[in-house]
Amino acid sequence: MNARHTMRITRLMGAALLLTAYGAEALQVIKIKPESGDMTPVVRRVLEGASDSEVKLVFSKGTYRFLPDQAVSKFYHITNHDDGDKKIIFYVDGLDSIEIEGNGASFVFHGQCAPFIFQNCANVTMSNLTIDWDIPFLFQGEILAANASEGWFDARPLTEGYSWSFENGHVSFPNIDGFSFEEFGHTYAFNKETKDVAHGASAMRLRPSKIEERKGGILRFYQKIQKGKEPPVGAVFGSKGHVNRYAPAVYGKASSNLAMDGVVVHHALGMGFLFERSENITVKNGGVYLSEGTDRVISSIADATHFSNCKGHILLENLRIEGMMDDGTNVHGTHVSVEKAIDSKTLRIRLEHKQQQGNVFAEAGDDVWFIHQPSTRRAAVNKVVSVKKIDATFTDLTFKNDLPTATAPGDVLENKSWNPTVTVRGCSIGxxxxxxxxxxxxxxxxxxxxxxxxxxxxxxxxxxxxxxxxxxxxxxxxxxxxxxxxxxxxxxxxxxxxxxxxxxxxxxxxxxxxxxxxxxxxxxxxxxxxxxxxxxxxxxxxxxxxxxxxxxxxxxxxxxxxxxxxxxxxxxxxxxxxxxxxxxxxxxxxxxxxxxxxxxxxxxx
Structure with a gap:
């Protein structure tokens, strides 16, 4: 870190205000102003240097740019995302309270990074800020012609604000910091004016047998196209790449009382907001949607909001949710399958989907439903008294009472303790x-x-x-x-x-x-x-x-x-x-x- 950054951090830490309430620990308030260059080391030093368990970061209005080079690096199993090392800009773990007040600030991220991870926190508040990327992890182009019988379509790729290359008949994108997708992945056609999904434009797994460069910057994609399912001429197609769920923009894990107020996600390398095994969550007065005036047609790569194995109450209110490549919200638990009985009270369970590996299905004290084949109904309930993780796929659960006699391999379990009530009110989604x-x-x-x-x-x-x-x-x-x-x-x-x-x-x-x-x-x-x-x-x-x-x-x-x-x-x-x-x-x-x-x-x- 250079001397100028060190001096800036010292000034910020020195400007912290300590506010003390009766019987409560000190609240450390740190004010941060935008400066040119990478703000990642500033935020990292502030969070790592916090002296109290209750911290408030107050950002002045302006644009803040974040690079992954000096971010916190940690391996993560993130549900419904790809496992791996994540570059985390705001890494917050184990605080009693963390507040991030944006005051209308714009946070612009670059490359592969996870903007916000809150883990093991008792209270989390974010307000009044936007999240975007300088270069989106997208490939977009305007459809100029399509021929189903000959199996091709022509498109003019968008260039300004995007990063891609064409060499030896192959397109790669986004070509950022040495990373590129090997495939186009899920591809959709969108109405150029409304940015709505084009009428009748079914999903296409774009895997062209070859690509030709033609005059005027036009690319011809050779791929089998079903008659009547041609991408509409005049539409803009958007591709999000293959193996493309790096991380959500905002991720809350094993935390409680999370409140997102006026937080807007314009782009994300996965989901917009994801909460896993967390309790009491509010997302309101913001949303996931494209920035004004942009020519992009895709906001978040996956779901706008997602809640996995949560409890308490989930409130989505007064949100605008548009342009994502998956659901507006998905609220669910997890079924695990019975692998085998270890003894009369212990089962080995299996996490089935590859993007659930490493997830916590249950902890001691949780009640679990048994669902016995062939019935799909929730049956007996038993309480977990101990958990032994074998690896990312298998876990041994020991229960208070003997296993139901009907239990057999292939049955599934569902966590009864971790289910939320949900309210979705006053939102616009489409x-x-x-x-x-x-x-x-x-x-x-x-x-x-x-x-x-x-x-x-x-x-x-x-x-x-x-x-x-x-x-x-x-x-x-x-x-x-x-x-x-x-x-x-x-x-x-x-x-x-x-x-x-x-x-x-x-x-x-x-x-x-x-x-x-x-x-x-x-x-x-x-x-x-x-x-x-x-x-x-x-x-x-x-x-x-x-x-x-x-x-x-x-x-x-x-x-x-x-x-x-x-x-x-x-x-x-x-x-x-x-x-x-x-x-x-x-x-x-x-x-x-x-x-x-x-x-x-x-x-x-």
């Missing part, structure tokens, strides 16, 4: 890949007074899993009311505005009721396609007082699909809804669903 909201918690969930403005897949998804991602579990108390849905599910894949679709392993019952007590009430849905609600294995689904209007914004992608479809459902109520439009089929239901279905007092049904 213009992105995947779903607006995904829920997998059995506790009370309320979604109200939001605006959902298009997504390429379902708007609200319920999908507990005992396969694939192994994200738990069944919901039991959900109220979705007074929301406005527009232009939903227009990326090409056949889903629905509200989509209930468990995904279980082959040895589990595929007909048994799973999600329960979902109430979809007094919502307004204005969209061009047919599918509004599609439910599989739901029990106690109430659809009441909603207004559904068919629009002419786009041609239907699935013109023969029904408005409502129910499979293996019980106790469905369709009451007092108004449907405006011309649909070929209103209700499609199998015998099981029809047996307990109530349909009355609807208009236009």
């Amino acid at each position: 213009k992105h890949r995947a779903r607006n909201l995904v829920f997998k918690t059995p506790l009370k969930t309320v979604v109200e007074n939001n605006r959902f403005i298009s997504s390429d897949l379902a708007s609200i998804l319920f999908r507990g899993e005992t396969s694939s991602w192994f994200e738990s579990g069944a919901v039991e108390d959900v109220l979705i009311q007074n929301n406005h849905f527009t232009l939903c599910n227009h990326g090409g894949a056949e889903q629905a505005v509200l989509y209930i679709t468990p995904r279980h392993g082959k040895n589990f019952n595929q007909d048994e009721p799973y999600d329960k007590n979902i109430r979809f009430i007094n919502n307004t849905i204005e969209t061009f396609d047919n599918r509004i609600i599609w439910a599989d294995r739901a029990d106690g689904l109430v659809i009441k007082g909603n207004t559904i209007r068919q629009t002419k914004d786009y041609e239907p992608l699935h013109p023969n699909a029904p408005v409502f479809e129910f499979t293996n459902c019980r106790n469905v109520e369709l009451v007092g809804n108004t449907i405006e439009g011309s649909y070929p089929e209103m209700i499609r239901a199998d015998r099981t669903s029809r047996a307990t279905m109530t349909v009355k007092d609807n208009t236009g049904l």
Whole structure:
């Protein structure tokens, strides 16, 4: 570190104000102003030199630039991300209280880095700042022509503000500090003007057999294209690379009372906000979206917000969420599979998905549900008394009582103690890949007074899993009311505005009721396609007082699909809804669903 940086840090530390309350430890307040050059060593020295367990960093308004060179380096298993060494700019571990007051500051990061990691903290507050990258980890280009029969499309790549190269018929990006993606990865077409996912533009895994450079800076990509699925001429396609979830912009782990107020993420090398095994979380008055005037079409590489194995209450309020390459939020636990019994009270469990390796499934004192094949229902509960980690995949759990006699390899466990209640209120979510909201918690969930403005897949998804991602579990108390849905599910894949679709392993019952007590009430849905609600294995689904209007914004992608479809459902109520439009089929239901279905007092049904 040079002398100027050392002097600057000394001045900052010397300017700290100590405020003491009766019976409380000192709160160390450190004021920081923007300066040219890399601010990473300043922040690192301030945090490492903090003398109290309660620290407040106050940033003056301005632009702060952060490089990874002098960041804290630590190996991390971050759920739903790629494992590995992370360069951490703000590394905060074990504080009783940490406050970061931005005052409208702009934090601009460079290269592979994790901006904020809060671990083992009792209180975390961030306010009024934006997070962005100087050069995004993206490749974008405008579609000029496409030919499905010959298997190619032409595009003019964007150059200003991006970093990529073309050599020997191969494109590499972002070429930052020696890092480049080897593949384009998931690629989507976006409307150039609205930056919405292009109508009918299904996801494309871009792996061209060859790339040709043509006149005027145009590249021709040779790849098999399904007829009718050509990337639209005039659209902008965006690629996010392969093996691309380096780290979230804000990551809270094993912490409590986390409050993000007025924090905006314009870009992230993974998710925007991720919280893992943490308690009581608020994200409000900010969001994840593109900066004003940018030509980028992708904000965060993955989910805007994500909550894994959390408890307490989660509040998402007054957020703008747009442009991400995955869900607006996903709230879930984790199913682990039973590997074998060690003794009468001890099980060896397996974390199944590669991006769950190293995660903490349970700790001593947690209650755990046993789910025995072939049933998908939560059964016996047992308390964990000790945990022995074998490696990143396997852990031995010892329980207070003997294991249930039905326990067998391939069964799954779910942590009962670590599930949150959830409120999503006053948010605007749309213009992105995947779903607006995904829920997998059995506790009370309320979604109200939001605006959902298009997504390429379902708007609200319920999908507990005992396969694939192994994200738990069944919901039991959900109220979705007074929301406005527009232009939903227009990326090409056949889903629905509200989509209930468990995904279980082959040895589990595929007909048994799973999600329960979902109430979809007094919502307004204005969209061009047919599918509004599609439910599989739901029990106690109430659809009441909603207004559904068919629009002419786009041609239907699935013109023969029904408005409502129910499979293996019980106790469905369709009451007092108004449907405006011309649909070929209103209700499609199998015998099981029809047996307990109530349909009355609807208009236009």
